[in-house]
Amino acid sequence: MSDPYVVVPRPVRLDYTYTAGTASSRFLRAIMQRRLLGSRCPSCAKVYVPLRASCPTCGVEMGDDVEVSDRGIVTTFCIVNIPFPGMAVKPPFAAASVLLDDADIPIFHLIQELPVEEVRMGLRVEAVWRPDDELEPSMESIRHFRPTGEPDAPFERYKDHL
Amino acid sequence: MADALTAPHILEYPYTRSVGPILAAFFTALKDRRILGVRAADGRVLVPPQEYDPETGATLEDLVQVADAGVVTTWAWVAEPRPKHPLREPFAFALVRLDGADTALLHAVAAHGIDAMTTGMRVRARWREDRSGDITDILCFEPLP
Numbered sequence: 001m002s003d004p005y006v007v008v009p010r011p012v013r014l015d016y017t018y019t020a021g022t023a024s025s026r027f028l029r030a031i032m033q034r035r036l037l038g039s040r041c042p043s044c045a046k047v048y049v050p051l052r053a054s055c056p057t058c059g060v061e062m063g064d065d066v067e068v069s070d071r072g073i074v075t076t077f078c079i080v081n082i083p084f085p086g087m088a089v090k091p092p093f094a095a096a097s098v099l100l101d102d103a104d105i106p107i108f109h110l111i112q113e114l115p116v117e118e119v120r121m122g123l124r125v126e127a128v129w130r131p132d133d134e135l136e137p138s139m140e141s142i143r144h145f146r147p148t149g150e151p152d153a154p155f156e157r158y159k160d161h162l
Numbered sequence: 163m164a165d166a167l168t169a170p171h172i173l174e175y176p177y178t179r180s181v182g183p184i185l186a187a188f189f190t191a192l193k194d195r196r197i198l199g200v201r202a203a204d205g206r207v208l209v210p211p212q213e214y215d216p217e218t219g220a221t222l223e224d225l226v227q228v229a230d231a232g233v234v235t236t237w238a239w240v241a242e243p244r245p246k247h248p249l250r251e252p253f254a255f256a257l258v259r260l261d262g263a264d265t266a267l268l269h270a271v272a273a274h275g276i277d278a279m280t281t282g283m284r285v286r287a288r289w290r291e292d293r294s295g296d297i298t299d300i301l302c303f304e305p306l307p
Contacts, residue, residue: 005180005186006180006181006185006186006189006190006295007178007179007180007181008178008179008181008189008295008296009176009177009178009179010177010178010179011174011175011176011177012173012174012175012177013172013173013174013175014172014173014174015170015172016170016171016172016173017168017169017170017171018168018169018170018171019166019167019168020166020167020168020169021166022165022166024166024167025165025166025167028167029167085176086174137167
């Protein structure tokens with residue numbers, strides 16, 4: 001029998017056109033102005049970021065858009081040590097849930113400008129935006145979050161947002 | 163939605179597949195313009211070859227060369243080929259039972275229009291010049307007069 005260890009490349013490529021929908025489109029357009037929009041549920045009063053058309057918990061239509069801060073708290077995080085194809089940042093790096101001030105739901109982003117071993121729950125961080133001419137309707141318009149230098153937030157502050 | 167943003171979103175998985183001993187022989191033989199099948203426990207010749215008998219599950223290893231011409235057993239016309247399809251012009255996806263085989267191989271048939279396709283028609287492989295040991299070494303099958 002011939003060489004049993006033959007391998008063949010079998011790449012899979014799926015070409016989609018993603019449509020953001022009206023709510024997410026509003027959020028993405030605001031990013032072009034360095035503004036982060038959430039929406040407050042009229043029933044449970046939670047502020048969801050990014051903004052959405054309906055509350056996933058209550059099922060009701062969201063109220064008005066709410067602009068939230070681009071500063072917040074690291075609630076949870078992980079250190080990525082293993083490289084994979086298509087990776088934008090060189091490992092090791094920290095990916096974290098960031099609870100923006102005035103928001104009730106954390107967003108997910110990179111934490112940089114401090115050693116990964118110093119990333120921790122409660123760390124106060126702020127967005128580092130791209131220059132004006134590089135802003136695009138994408139979360140990548142925020143390069144990463146970096147420490148603000150403020151004292152860590154106490155666990156009590158974010159324990160209900162994990 | 164007039165005011166909704168849209169953007170291209172491409173998902174790619176760079177897989178490499180290990181094909182196993184039987185398909186390795188099948189793919190390697192394609193480089194030499196040979197098509198291999200495997201003899202099943204009941205004597206039938208399966209093309210493309212399988213590692214295990216479809217009825218008994220027994221290991222199969224008796225490789226058999228079959229012809230690169232055969233009969234279309236069923237087909238579907240592709241009027242508007244998509245980017246990933248093997249041919250740019252309209253063509254048929256067909257099951258081709260090669261001479262010497264008892265099962266049929268799925269491939270493309272380059273016919274001049276749907277009216278040129280019939281079940282039972284004879285076709286022959288058109289081989290690629292720069293063969294790499296892949297099913298695409300057969301560019302397509304062409305109708306025989």
